[in-house]
Amino acid sequence: xxxxxxxxxxxxxxxxxxxxxxxxxxxxxxxxxxxxxxxxxxxxxxxxxxxxxxxxxxxxxxxxxxxxxxxxxxxxxxxxxxxxxxxxxxxxxxxxxxxxxxxxxxxxxxxxxxxxxxxxxxxxxxxxxxxxxxxxxx
Numbered sequence: 576x577x578x579x580x581x582x583x584x585x586x587x588x589x590x591x592x593x594x595x596x597x598x599x600x601x602x603x604x605x606x607x608x609x610x611x612x613x614x615x616x617x618x619x620x621x622x623x624x625x626x627x628x629x630x631x632x633x634x635x636x637x638x639x640x641x642x643x644x645x646x647x648x649x650x651x652x653x654x655x656x657x658x659x660x661x662x663x664x665x666x667x668x669x670x671x672x673x674x675x676x677x678x679x680x681x682x683x684x685x686x687x688x689x690x691x692x693x694x695x696x697x698x699x700x701x702x703x704x705x706x707x708x709x710x711x712x713x
Contacts, residue, residue, distance in 0.1 A: 591661070 626632060 591665075
C-alpha cells in the first residue's frame, strides 16, 4: 500500500488527494461491513419486545430513534463541513495564485511598455509596431 502512495506522489499528485481517496475507500469498506453485520444480526436474531406497548414505552422508543437519527445527521453535516472547508480553501488558494500571476503579468507588461517608451519616445504606445525597424521583403 505504501508503494502505491509513493508511486502516486512521484507522479505529482498532492498528498491531500491521495489521503482523501484512500480515506473514502476505507470508510466505504467499514460502512459496508457494519451494514452487513447489522443485516446478519437482525436476520438470525430478530429484535423482539416482550413488554406491554403503552404510551410511555412508544414515546421512549420514538425519542430514542429520533436522537440516534439526529446524531447521525449531525455527524454527516460535520464531515461535510470539514470537506467543504478543505475544498473552499484549496479553491481559494488556486484563485489567489491565478490572480497574482495575472497581476504580475500586467505589471511586467506595463513596466516593459514604460521602458520601451523611455528608450524610443517617438513611438506613441507601449510595444507599438515592434517590427518597424525591419525591412519587409515581398
